Amino acid sequence: MTTSFDLISVFAVLIAAQTLGQLSQNWANFWDDRVTWQDREIAQRLAIFILIPIGVLLHEIGHSLATWEVGGTVTTFQWRFYWGFMIPSGNFTSAESWWISFSGNLVSIILGLLPIAFIPYVRKRIVGEVLYFFVCAELVYALVGYPILSFGLQGGDWVKIYDFSVQPYASITLVCHVILLWGLWQLYHSPKAIYWRLAVNSHTLTTWEKLKSDIAQAPNDLESNLELAYLLLQNNEVHEAKKIAQQVYRIAPENQRVRVFRLAMDYNQRAYGKAIQSGRQLLNTELSVENKLRIYRILSFSLHKIGNLKEALDYADLGLADDPNNYSLRCHRGVIYQALGQYQSAKADFDVALENAPDRDSQLQLQKWLKRYQQDG
Template structure:
């Protein structure tokens, strides 16, 4: 056991170093952090602060919970160990099994009350950075208290939950703890699932203001709710977006191609590959009709990838051809999206990959040449390097140098 405690101390020292480092960063950037909007960087800093800054206070209050319970029952605290990121209390006195049970539980009560107090204190803060910090700190305290610490106690011979669930000493209290513990876990799981602990991020203040206006206007308007769902997904509040999309689905049973498209995006977020369910939603979206050509192109691109993963090359070619048809007219359109050439380049590359599977090397090389030309025109350095490597790959497969005429860019 001394070896385990020594390991805890080593980790605590590492965490303290990171805590000091993070505190210095937040101090330097405090003025910026308290300005809107909630950007990706601010969100990351708030999440890190919910552990490296909030936890040391939580550890102290957790151990104080044990100490206060000990004093309430007439005992003494002969040692109060505080190691910033972990701690312990050694009580002395004569306690009944029920009192031992409560002394052990008091630490968890202290952690949960601390997390709840942080959220209540900051949920109406002036800035989203502080509101998000409070929300994530609350989430971590609940997660630590109800999931991590009980599992930790089961795996090691130390920890409060061995006393809390000591059925031989406190059969009634330990038995009553189970449904309460399960209820709190269920509420935590449900809150996590519906995105209660999430907030979307934005690149600009105008973007955040548009979102807030959209949230106010959505009400019972399905189109506004769908737009809100897409904004949540774009802002990386994935569980919130999924909850809203599922609600819309139950109400309207996917009578909208755009809703089916959102459901497909959410399914793609969940898995590293394109699942059968995602394929179903993408095809349904195209059948019902999408209001945006870029969404059409994306749907066709993902369907082509789905078929390529299953060696259905002709089906993949059919999908990618449709995607190219959808996006090609937008390349030279005035006031169009700046990334349109790169979207077309991705589709051409995908068609080239399909031709490579069929060992039609000239066609594959020609398509990837066109993708490279589009990337060069857009000055996209990473894409240029990637397509150059892909051209070399096609030549390796062909076993010869492919010297084709300069590509015609659509």
């Protein structure tokens, strides 16, 4: 098992070095006021492959400090970048052993919680992005991943922490653990958190605020609710989109646009078979051009996900026959062609998509794909 963890650390070091190199090459763009998808990708890697290893070191230091606090000594201290361990020595009571195990994890949890209070007030958005990704990664691992790993391996800190023969510490920890997870879940889906995530794009944030204002004035307005649900879905705010969807389904369950939105929700929830079946049924009804295009996209995406590339390509073709410059379908058909090894056709679709990209961010991403496909071809 140690060898496996060391191998993971080697890969993590390589990715960290690559990330720092990429940051160096894009230094000016990374620190300007505009946050692109490439900036966010670097920010995510900085959080996971630079800050998390520092957190690992502090975790082990936390164990060591607790050992010294209770009169023990540290015979072995190892920090191996992405993992580590220390071996305490001493005549410890059960409560002291519990504290030594808990202390490092307490450090990890505090490290994850501390930036939360500052993220909304950080003026440099990209710094906020780095902190946000770090908070998510640190807390998910500290509160969920590491406990599961400990019990799965039948060893590690959390097996000792949840030794219920050590009372009342284990029971108090369990209660606090559950409350903390619940609180973080609520915080993640709170309006303030959604506001911050959407604020990475000023146009998206403005649209979200306007739609919420419109709905506050007319709660049963189908158009506003549906637009808000789509906006949230497109920005990966699925939990909030589901809440708006319930309102949409209540207002007009048989409305054509509502039925198409159900397809989008099915696809998003990976119910690809259901989306395909319902989408094909809807194509037999009278549809507007806009709704037909949405269905073609969802069918093509869903069929692609289950590996049916031929039919996925057929539906992409049908959609592009109605709207040859459709950005989303051009991109998706390009991906299908690439999966089929038809690199020239993929490049042709990406070229057209590039001309019709809705923003500079999308153009940059497509240019990166085109460069890769040229190398593959």
